[in-house]
Amino acid sequence: MVSEIYTHKNTSPKPCANNGLLAGRRVVIQPNMSACGWLSDAGSPALEGFVALEDATVVARMRDAGAELVGSSRMSELGFGLAGDTANRILSGGEADIALVTDTMGEARVAAAGSAVFGFKPSFGMVSRSGLVGLVPSMECYGILGKKMEDIIDTLSVIAGKDKDDPSMPDETFPDFAAARKPLKMPCTAGVLKECVDLLQDRERKAFRTGLARLEEAGLTIREVNFSEFDLFRVVHHIVASVEASSSAGKYDGVRYGHRSSSGKNWNEMYLNSRGESFGSGIKTFLFQGAYFQFESYPAFENACRNRRRLVRTSADLLGSVDLLVFPTRRLEHDAWRAATINHIYDAFLLTLPANVTGQPSLHVPSLALHAGTDIGVQLVGLRLDDPRLLSIGMKLSSTAQGGASHEV
Secondary structure: OOOOOEEEEOOOOOOOOOOOOOOOOEEEEOOOEOOOOOEOOOOOHHHOOOEOOOOOHHHHHHHHOOOEEEEEEOOOHHHOOOOOOOHHHHHHOOOOOEEEEEEOOOHHHHHHHOOOOEEEEOOOOOEOOOOEOOOOOOOOEEEEEEOOHHHHHHHHHHHEOOOOOOOOOOOOOOOOOHHHHOOOOOOEEEEEEHHHHOOOOHHHHHHHHHHHHHHHHOOEEEEEEOOOOOOHHHHHHHHHHHHHHHHHHHHOOOOOOOOOOOOOOOHHHHHHHHHHHOOOHHHHHHHHHHHHHHHOOHHHHHHHHHHHHHHHHHHHHHOOOOOEEEEEOOOOOOOOOOOOOHHHHHHHOOOOHHHHHHOOOEEEEOOOOEEOOEEOOEEEEOOOOOHHHHHHHHHHHHHHHHOHHHHOO
């Protein structure tokens, strides 16, 4: 069943198990996550009418853990940005307890900031991407939205872990999430990037500083830190992501599946017309940009990759002097749901891009930085594969977040 906010509505979301970790919890996914028998068009004409033949690894694991899959939300084309995305509306409307969304630029955290819920992007490589219709393989991952920290932790505990069907997963030992369910009791120092605070307008800065004060009330020590190359995150993400997207989208040729043009005098014209009709203007622009860096300015792509490595190293070094980094989640003047151009999309996700570039875990904590009823958000970033510690800090802050509305600026 299709509606304004669903691409597929499950009329009988019966769980496979009644005693699993997610038993009794309703989960909404996106149509770029394969669920057997459901439309899986990833919000793109390129995959019109495509129905998944089997469950993605994460979907199968959630079913086995007792989750009730209520359906697929609408989404931005191929998961790039939040235009047209309805997962947060389903969550806010009380039709689901947990939403699984693709986080390529920070979509999970920005969507969470717009819904007064927790939003989490796990470390890259911690969750299998098998069965995900992807666009930017080295930066995208499953993001989790939940009304309670327990929703985030339990969902990640279920979907994380090695998967033989995803050979891209790292060989590193994955952490145990048992400790994440207990609030962190040891002292914690949070580094606030001066370069991020400088980007905020006066009213946003006031709201964010209120959020920092609430972190201090919860026992965290706040320290200002510098990241002189912060501006590089946007450049690196844009170049690397566009190249990966251009390469990934090459498979949508109108021959094997998805949209096939009805015009054209021969096979070659059919192929060219199918490609031209398969994407919206935003994605098409992004793919053209990626092709340019692949074939006309490859040294710029190589340089972006070198800069990315340096950003990863600098972020890790910063986390050698503090326990976590703190960012605002969004800026009020940039609406991610209305962003219509590539530049506007990057404007809307400027503060969440770093964790996708470096592969670090990032948690949005709601209701700490409110302004006139709008949450600009407080976003915590930890060391890669140190997700349990970050989530444990989130548990420590959850009671503070629940009381944040009464301290609105």
